[in-house]
Amino acid sequence: MQTRIREFRARYALTQEDLAKKAGVRRETIVFLEQGKYNPSLRLAHDVAKALHTTIEDLFIFENALPEPERRVVLVD
Numbered sequence: 001m002q003t004r005i006r007e008f009r010a011r012y013a014l015t016q017e018d019l020a021k022k023a024g025v026r027r028e029t030i031v032f033l034e035q036g037k038y039n040p041s042l043r044l045a046h047d048v049a050k051a052l053h054t055t056i057e058d059l060f061i062f063e064n065a066l067p068e069p070e071r072r073v074v075l076v077d
Contacts, residue, residue: 002061005034008052022051 009019016030023030024047032038033048040048040060049056 001039002036003033004059004061005030005048005052008054008059012052014052019048019051023047 005019009016014022016034017027020027020030023044025044029038029044030048033040042056045056045060049059052059
């Protein structure tokens with residue numbers, strides 16, 4: 001998983017330590033999230049997104065998302 005945490009931190013001039021305090025975690029957790037080495041719980045993702053004034057969807061990029069199923073059109077006479 002990729003994140004845009006570093007990008008959003010820069011927007012608000014937050015250090016990793018600042019963000020960690022706002023999200024209630026250790027700085028190392030933010031480091032691992034930014035490096036894509038840690039998949040957060042839904043609660044942590046929510047807390048980080050809230051601290052950065054954004055949504056989970058805007059902050060986290062899910063690489064292995066399943067493709068949309070093909071839609072079939074059935075014509076009935």
